Amino acid sequence: MIGLLSHTLVGQTVQAPATGCQVTPGKVTGLCQAFNSLHIPVEYRTILPLLVLSIGALVLLVISAVLPKRSRPGLYPLLTVIISGLAAGASVFQWIDVGNHAATKAIGNQIFYDRFSVLFMLLISVATLFGALLSDSYLQREGLDGVEAYVLMLLASTGAMLMAASAGTIMLFLGLEIMSIALYVMTAYHRRRAASGEGGLKYFILGSFSSAIFLYGAALAYGATGTTQFDEMSVFLARTTLPNDGILLGGMALLIVGLGFKVAAVPFHFWSPDVYEAAPTPFTGYMAAVAKAAGFAGLFRVLLEGFHSQEANWRPAIWLIAVLTLLVGSVLAIAQRDLKRMMAYSSISQAGYVLIGLQSASSQGTAGALFYLLTYTFIIAGTFAVIGLVQGEGEARNDLGAIRGLGRRRPGLALVMLLFLLAQAGVPFTSGFLAKFYVIAAAVNRGQYALAIIGMLAAAIAAFFYLRVGLLMYSSPEVDETKEPTDGAALAGLRPIPGFDTPREPALSQGPGAVAASSDGDGAVALLAPPEGRVEIPFTVGITLAVCAAFTIFAGVSSPVLDFAKHATTYF
Amino acid sequence: MIAALLATPQPMSVHLAHASAWAVFAVGAVLILSGALGVVLLRNPVHCALMLVITLFGIALEFIDQSADFLAAVQIIVYAGAVVILFLFVIMFLGVDRRERFMREPFRGQKPLAVILGLITLAEILVLSRVGNWSTGQHGVAGDLNGPGENIQKLGQSIYTRYLLPFEMTSALLVIAVVATVVLARQQSRAPSELTKDEQAGVAAAAADKAEAKR
Numbered sequence: 001m002i003g004l005l006s007h008t009l010v011g012q013t014v015q016a017p018a019t020g021c022q023v024t025p026g027k028v029t030g031l032c033q034a035f036n037s038l039h040i041p042v043e044y045r046t047i048l049p050l051l052v053l054s055i056g057a058l059v060l061l062v063i064s065a066v067l068p069k070r071s072r073p074g075l076y077p078l079l080t081v082i083i084s085g086l087a088a089g090a091s092v093f094q095w096i097d098v099g100n101h102a103a104t105k106a107i108g109n110q111i112f113y114d115r116f117s118v119l120f121m122l123l124i125s126v127a128t129l130f131g132a133l134l135s136d137s138y139l140q141r142e143g144l145d146g147v148e149a150y151v152l153m154l155l156a157s158t159g160a161m162l163m164a165a166s167a168g169t170i171m172l173f174l175g176l177e178i179m180s181i182a183l184y185v186m187t188a189y190h191r192r193r194a195a196s197g198e199g200g201l202k203y204f205i206l207g208s209f210s211s212a213i214f215l216y217g218a219a220l221a222y223g224a225t226g227t228t229q230f231d232e233m234s235v236f237l238a239r240t241t242l243p244n245d246g247i248l249l250g251g252m253a254l255l256i257v258g259l260g261f262k263v264a265a266v267p268f269h270f271w272s273p274d275v276y277e278a279a280p281t282p283f284t285g286y287m288a289a290v291a292k293a294a295g296f297a298g299l300f301r302v303l304l305e306g307f308h309s310q311e312a313n314w315r316p317a318i319w320l321i322a323v324l325t326l327l328v329g330s331v332l333a334i335a336q337r338d339l340k341r342m343m344a345y346s347s348i349s350q351a352g353y354v355l356i357g358l359q360s361a362s363s364q365g366t367a368g369a370l371f372y373l374l375t376y377t378f379i380i381a382g383t384f385a386v387i388g389l390v391q392g393e394g395e396a397r398n399d400l401g402a403i404r405g406l407g408r409r410r411p412g413l414a415l416v417m418l419l420f421l422l423a424q425a426g427v428p429f430t431s432g433f434l435a436k437f438y439v440i441a442a443a444v445n446r447g448q449y450a451l452a453i454i455g456m457l458a459a460a461i462a463a464f465f466y467l468r469v470g471l472l473m474y475s476s477p478e479v480d481e482t483k484e485p486t487d488g489a490a491l492a493g494l495r496p497i498p499g500f501d502t503p504r505e506p507a508l509s510q511g512p513g514a515v516a517a518s519s520d521g522d523g524a525v526a527l528l529a530p531p532e533g534r535v536e537i538p539f540t541v542g543i544t545l546a547v548c549a550a551f552t553i554f555a556g557v558s559s560p561v562l563d564f565a566k567h568a569t570t571y572f
Numbered sequence: 573m574i575a576a577l578l579a580t581p582q583p584m585s586v587h588l589a590h591a592s593a594w595a596v597f598a599v600g601a602v603l604i605l606s607g608a609l610g611v612v613l614l615r616n617p618v619h620c621a622l623m624l625v626i627t628l629f630g631i632a633l634e635f636i637d638q639s640a641d642f643l644a645a646v647q648i649i650v651y652a653g654a655v656v657i658l659f660l661f662v663i664m665f666l667g668v669d670r671r672e673r674f675m676r677e678p679f680r681g682q683k684p685l686a687v688i689l690g691l692i693t694l695a696e697i698l699v700l701s702r703v704g705n706w707s708t709g710q711h712g713v714a715g716d717l718n719g720p721g722e723n724i725q726k727l728g729q730s731i732y733t734r735y736l737l738p739f740e741m742t743s744a745l746l747v748i749a750v751v752a753t754v755v756l757a758r759q760q761s762r763a764p765s766e767l768t769k770d771e772q773a774g775v776a777a778a779a780a781d782k783a784e785a786k787r
Contacts, residue, residue, distance in 0.1 A: 040733040047737075054744055061751075108734040148755045155748050162741060170738050178744045185752040246700060 046106035046113040048094060049087040049121040050161045053128070056083030057154035064147035073145055077540070080132035080150040084157070088125035094118045109229060111165040112301075119370055119568040120164030120297045123377055124290055128157045130381040130544050131286035137538035138282045138388050142190060142395075149189060153286065156182035160294035164301075168229040169218035169255075172298050176214065176262065179294055180207050183287055187279040193395060199278020206271045207261070214258025220251030221306070230306035237309045252314055255302050256321075262295030265355060266324040269348050273336075276344035277398070281391060284340060285384025288347045289377040296354050296373060304361060311361050318359045319451060326352030326458035334465045338398050339387050342465060343380075346424060349462050350376060353439050356455050360442040363569040368438035371565035375431035375555050379423050382548030385541050386417040400472060407474035410535050414473045416549050423552045425466040426459045431555035434562065596637045603630030621659045628652045642724045 044051065060079055067075075095118050103114030111117070131153050139145045159178025166172035184207060188200025218228065224247040225233045242248055257268060264272035276284050303314055329349025336342035350372075357369030390402045407414040423432035436459060443452045537545075555561040603626055610623030628651045635644035721729075731739045 040736060042736065057747065061747075107737045110735070110737040148751050151751050152748065152755070155744050155751075158741075158744055170735070174738050174741055174745075178741065178748065181745065181752070182748050185748070185755055189755060191758075244703075246703070 040108040043106045043113070045094065045097060046104075046111060047165070048090040049125055050158055050165075052083060052087040052090050053125075053154045053161070054158045056080070056086075057151045057158070059083075060147050060151050060154070073140055074136060076145075076147045076150045077132045077136035080154065081129055083154060084125045084128040084132060087157075088122055088129065091118050091121040091125055094121065105167050105231070110167055110171045111162070112167045113165070115568040116297075116300070116366075116370075117161075117165035119374070119565065120293060121161050123293055123374055124157050124160045124164070127286060127289040127293070127377050127381065128153060130289075130377075130385075130548070131282060133540040133544045134282035134285060134381070134385050134388060135280075136540050138280060141393055142192075142280070144190065144280070149186065149283075152182045152186050152189075153283075156186065156286075157290060160290045160297075163294040164297035166298070166301060167231065168227075169221065169302075170228050172301065173211070173215060173218060175294070176258075176298065177211060179291065180211065180262070183207075183291060186283045186287070187275055189283065190280045190395075193278075195278045196280065197278075199275050202278075203271055203275045210258050210261035210268070213254050213261075217251045217254025217256075217258055220247050221255060222251075224248035224251055230301055233306040234308050237307070248310070249313060252302075252307055252310065253317070256299070256314065256317060259295050259299045259302065260321060263292050263299065263351050263354075264344075264348050265321050265351055266328040266348065267321075269325070269328070272348055273341045273344040276347075277338060277340045281340065281384055281388035281395065284343075285381050285388075288343070288380045288384070292347065292351060292354075293373045293377065296351075296358070296369065299358060300366065300369070303358065304366065308361075315359055315361060318355055319448070322352050322355035322359055322451065323454050325349065325355055326454055327461075330458045330461040330465075333462065336465075337400055339391070339400060339403065339469075340398050342400075342469075343383060343387070346462065346465070347380065349458060350424065352458060353436055353455060356443050356448075356451055357439040359448065359451065360439075360446045362442055362446055363566075364445060365439065365442035366569040367562070367566040368435070368442045370568050371438055371555075371562050372435040374561065374565060375423070375435050375552065378548040378551040378555075379420050379432065382416065382545055382552070383420045383424070385544050385548070386413060386420070389413065389535050389537060389541060400469065403469060404472050404475060406535075408476075410537070413535065413537065413545075416545050417473060418470050419549050419552060421466040421470050423556070425463040427463075429553070429556050431552045431561070434556055438562065593637055596633060600630045600633035600637060603627070603633065605630075617663045618660065621656055621663060624659070625652045625656050628656070640723060642727050 056079070060076060060083075063079070064076070094113075095115065098113060098115050098118055103112065105111065106113045132150060135149055135153070139149060156179045159175045159180070159182065162175030163172055163179065164175075166175055184200055184204040187203050188197045190196035221233065222228050224242065224245070225236045227233055227236065237248075261268040261271075276288070279287060303318070307314060326349055329345050329347075329352060333342050333345035333349065336345060354369045354372050357365040357367075357372060359365070360368075387398075390406060391397050392402070403417075406417065419430065423430035426432045426436040436455070440452045440455050443449075443455065607623045607625070607627030607630060610626065611620045614620050614623060628647060632644040632647040632652075635641075635647055
């Protein structure tokens with residue numbers, strides 16, 4: 001980062017030999033030419049949010065080193081909120097700036113400066129802001145308070161922004177690694193939960209494999225096209241016909257696999273439930289929003305920018321992945337008894353809709369997908385905020401029983417959760433409905449009727465488990481063993497299905513409610529009594545919930561947000 | 573490079589250059605493969621780590637063959653010098669400088685499966701290489717040393733100009749590594765109820781010792 005700050009110096013060293021080159025007329029030495037042509041200006045405004053976040057992370061580290069240990073609880077989250085707020089402001093500035101000028105490539109053609117990347121910068125800044133707000137109370141409750149979590153979060157967001165803005169596979173890979181490695185550590189952050197470390201290791205090993213696969217794909221794509229830049233790839237492929245395009249197709253397939261892993265598309269989703277369950281709850285929400293958004297940004301860049309002319313080759317592959325993702329995610333979510341695992345499968349199925357938008361390969365599909373990701377950020381932050389509240393200390397209660405009777409204990413909280421669930425199910429007057437509607441409309445416009453129907457079918461399947469949680473919240477908090485409760489269907493779904501979801505052993509979910517939470521579901525009643533005591537809503541979580549809920553309704557009934565997403569696709 | 577070898581007849585000196593390049597390639601390939609086999613087959617982890625050095629040397633040789641001298645030097649300094657030493661450190665620290673029992677498989681049928689998958693991959697590569705001539709793209713900017721200028725100079729130029737942003741952003745990875753080490757390796761403070769039985773006994777014994785010493 002230091003080097004970026006001293007770009008004038010770099011510029012001078014590059015230019016200096018050129019001025020010192022006494023060129024004899026008619027004979028320019030190659031060296032001088034090389035120096036002249038390599039002057040690269042660094043346009044800071046093109047990476048402003050990214051700079052704010054990464055410098056902010058360093059500032060946090062310095063402050064934590066200077067201040068005495070445990071000086072003020074809430075200082076680091078406050079600073080993180082300010083930093084990500086500044087980053088969000090910077091991306092708004094960029095949005096206007098790109099509007100006034102044209103979309104360009106910047107800093108040695110390594111990044112795109114267009115509204116597509118700016119939209120993701122805004123999305124990621126907002127997700128970071130929510131992540132910091134939610135982490136504050138959680139980390140204090142768990143006794144994990146410290147500067148490290150926030151530094152990792154800011155740096156992960158930096159990587160995600162790089163991915164969204166990348167103009168070539170090198171930048172994309174670097175952003176992917178920065179984001180992923182920070183996320184591995186964040187997954188393993190809860191040191192006293194054995195599940196957390198286990199999940200972090202699993203994520204690390206599988207993620208490293210997927211990164212390697214991505215890198216292999218990038219190498220093959222480079223071999224096939226002779227460039228790592230997406231726009232040069234597309235120019236090359238438009239100009240040239242490769243009679244034997246094995247290397248190109250192989251590279252494309254491996255790139256899809258590598259990024260498909262990051263967005264947890266089926267069949268590359270196996271890590272996702274374990275990691276979602278293992279990671280500290282606010283980090284799970286953050287991960288679900290940011291990693292998914294950045295992974296999809298990468299997919300859009302690679303497929304729509306680099307391999308635009310190869311549409312006929314990748315669209316069938318994405319079609320298949322989208323169908324699998326929609327169906328497997330929705331069906332397996334029904335079998336889950338753990339809230340976080342259920343949300344993991346739910347977010348897998350949600351990724352399927354974004355894939356529908358990608359598969360359409362049209363600006364309408366891209367706009368729909370961007371709108372989807374934007375609204376999903378708010379929905380998922382709110383959902384995990386509620387889960388973080390009801391799970392209790394030590395993440396004792398992640399089972400569905402924890403949310404039982406919430407409607408009576410905290411009516412407001414239950415109402416907000418219901419809103420988020422309905423939005424994910426795609427009920428009208430929520431942002432989720434419009435988002436699903438636009439991606440499916442894009443598929444229909446491209447004549448993909450089968451895909452559209454499967455998308456709607458998956459929404460119907462998914463509605464079952466979202467409504468089941470909703471019903472649970474409003475059912476009686478007492479567990480009646482003799483009488484079948486009203487939500488009989490819920491009970492049927494709660495029995496573990498062999499092979500799909502083995503309940504975690506008691507030793508792994510340490511905490512006061514561990515033994516109760518892991519009671520086997522073989523008996524007639526799988527539901528547990530809801531936890532005792534009142535659910536306290538900290539101020540920061542309350543703010544997040546209010547903002548997310550307001551946005552979910554606002555984006556569901558009016559169009560400015562969609563227009564926003566539409567403007568971001570002008571580049572494609 | 574193989575394509576270059578199969579090219580149309582050339583003057584004698586070019587032939588010689590090609591022959592020497594071919595020889596260097598062959599020696600490097602043998603080193604890489606034998607080192608890799610050693611890493612997998614040897615029983616003592618320390619020997620495995622040392623065999624890795626041979627593989628890395630072979631790769632450095634291939635870099636020289638591609639006239640990427642700087643990368644060859646970096647390969648030896650960073651990988652053979654630093655990374656393998658780090659491996660050895662970890663092996664020594666964990667106290668696994670003894671013979672491991674590899675006969676017990678973590679997953680049933682893992683070994684035959686690995687052999688089958690390996691053979692399939694090999695067959696795939698062979699078939700693909702026989703299927704026909706591959707169409708590849710234009711020459712990249714980072715290929716064989718094109719144009720005037722020295723290796724290190726060109727590398728430095730592209731790192732500090734065209735690839736300035738990627739180069740600088742790797743610093744974020746280093747920061748993450750430092751923070752991650754602090755997070756993961758820091759001594760965890762646990763509540764008494766979360767200790768295992770042995771640890772509780774240990775704590776009790778330590779407390780008793782302290783009380784004894786006080787008296």
